[in-house]
Amino acid sequence: MLKVSFFFFLRCGFRNLNQREKKTSKGRGRERKMGWIGETMDSIRSLQIRQVLNQAVSLGMIVTSALIIWKGLMCITGSESPVVVVLSGSMEPGFKRGDILFLHMSKDPIRAGEIVVFNVDGREIPIVHRVIKVHERQDTGEVDVLTKGDNNFGDDRLLYAHGQLWLQKHHIMGRAVGFLPYVGWVTIIMTEKPIIKYVLIGALGLLVITSKE
Amino acid sequence: MHSFGYRANALLTFAVTILAILCAFASLSDNLNVPNPSAHVQVLSINWFQKQPNGNDEVSLTLNVSADLQSMFTWNTKQVFVFLAAEYETPQNSLNQVSLWDGIIPSKEHAKFWTHTANKYRFIDQGSNLRGKEFNLTLHWHVMPKTGKMFADKIVMTGYRLPDEYR
Numbered sequence: 001m002l003k004v005s006f007f008f009f010l011r012c013g014f015r016n017l018n019q020r021e022k023k024t025s026k027g028r029g030r031e032r033k034m035g036w037i038g039e040t041m042d043s044i045r046s047l048q049i050r051q052v053l054n055q056a057v058s059l060g061m062i063v064t065s066a067l068i069i070w071k072g073l074m075c076i077t078g079s080e081s082p083v084v085v086v087l088s089g090s091m092e093p094g095f096k097r098g099d100i101l102f103l104h105m106s107k108d109p110i111r112a113g114e115i116v117v118f119n120v121d122g123r124e125i126p127i128v129h130r131v132i133k134v135h136e137r138q139d140t141g142e143v144d145v146l147t148k149g150d151n152n153f154g155d156d157r158l159l160y161a162h163g164q165l166w167l168q169k170h171h172i173m174g175r176a177v178g179f180l181p182y183v184g185w186v187t188i189i190m191t192e193k194p195i196i197k198y199v200l201i202g203a204l205g206l207l208v209i210t211s212k213e
Numbered sequence: 214m215h216s217f218g219y220r221a222n223a224l225l226t227f228a229v230t231i232l233a234i235l236c237a238f239a240s241l242s243d244n245l246n247v248p249n250p251s252a253h254v255q256v257l258s259i260n261w262f263q264k265q266p267n268g269n270d271e272v273s274l275t276l277n278v279s280a281d282l283q284s285m286f287t288w289n290t291k292q293v294f295v296f297l298a299a300e301y302e303t304p305q306n307s308l309n310q311v312s313l314w315d316g317i318i319p320s321k322e323h324a325k326f327w328t329h330t331a332n333k334y335r336f337i338d339q340g341s342n343l344r345g346k347e348f349n350l351t352l353h354w355h356v357m358p359k360t361g362k363m364f365a366d367k368i369v370m371t372g373y374r375l376p377d378e379y380r
Contacts, residue, residue: 036216093317094292094357112298112310113353113365130294132312135339138305144339150294150317155334178362180236207218 040210059208078105079174084117085184086128090149091115098185101128103174110134110143110169115176118147121161126173129156135166143169239289240361246287252280252352252368254297260331262343262380270343272336272375276314278352279327285356286321293318294355299336300369301348311336313350345377 073082082103086095095101103117110116112134119126132155133146144166148155157165190197260273278297285293296315303309313332318324349371356364 093319094294112312113294113296113355115355115363132296132315132334134308134310135306136308138303138307141307148334176363178240179358180360 055208077103079103085187090151091128092151094150098182098188100180100184101176102178104177105174109136110145117173118167118171119173120159236360240358243287243289243358248284250282250284254278254350254370256373259376262376264341264379268341270338270341272343274332277329278314280352281325282318282354283321283324286324289358291357291359294357296353298351298353299348300351301346303340303342306339343375346375348373
């Protein structure tokens with residue numbers, strides 16, 4: 001997910017970067033008359049140390065601001081991954097593959113009907129399913145939770161670790177509070193076709209280096 | 214300043230911003246809707262009621278559920294997930310919620326329904342506390358929006374009681 005937010009930041013960051021560049025490169029209109037390739041060649045040739053540093057700092061700003069936002073979201077929501085992408089169709093028709101869920105991890109106890117994201121021991125990818133049974137202990141307040149995907153036939157005991165009947169509080173990473181369709185496809189495509197990711201990052205990097213106006 | 218790249222970038226940023234604002238407004242508009250749902254649940258019969266070999270009580274019920282959730286639907290509603298849960302307290306557990314039946318309502322036309330069903334999920338207690346137990350039946354619904362914030366609410370129906378003996 002980090003990738004998605006990073007991508008958007010890169011785009012927005014570009015705009016600022018371009019505007020800043022615009023101010024510094026006033027009076028260089030001559031270059032605009034050349035073709036795009038000539039312009040690029042020219043810009044590469046005329047790279048100066050100050051400009052390179054400037055762009056490096058701008059790029060660093062973009063990356064760090066993306067990181068700050070991400071970590072800030074983690075603090076606010078209290079969930080270690082505040083935004084997740086749905087990877088399977090087990091919650092259809094509610095959530096389809098490629099949809100984005102916003103998580104929140106509050107102190108409120110878990111109740112039946114809530115959609116939670118949980119991690120099962122020995123399983124790498126967290127699962128998003130709905131709580132169907134809750135048993136909350138009188139003395140300790142501990143909870144036993146059973147989940148099920150809306151589109152699945154049976155409950156999730158088959159997905160849990162061998163012999164595990166219930167989820168406990170520590171398995172649960174957060175509960176879904178908001179929903180945004182389709183946006184997660186960016187991440188899915190990038191994970192499944194890494195070549196697209198590298199091409200994209202390369203192109204963006206080249207743009208950062210060569211952008212003058 | 215007027216290069217193709219710059220214009221494409223500006224256009225994309227603008228388009229994404231507008232889309233984000235529209236999504237936010239669609240989600241906010243859900244707050245204007247004040248639903249007035251109604252529900253009625255009847256326990257028609259106790260099919261069987263026994264103690265499992267591991268000591269947990271299990272009961273099978275036949276239910277008649279009728280509800281009118283039409284007022285839940287707005288233009289930003291994708292579906293409503295509705296479920297009926299038995300809720301009760303036992304000496305060791307301060308809250309037990311056991312989902313007995315659930316359903317997905319895809320559109321407003323299907324939001325006024327009644328169904329006659331045995332419990333879809335097993336009604337098993339953690340322990341042997343169900344004999345003569347008073348419990349609530351709660352109809353919960355979770356509104357899934359086309360985009361934005363999810364809503365949930367419930368109607369609690371009280372005064373149900375399980376028999377004193379296994380059968």
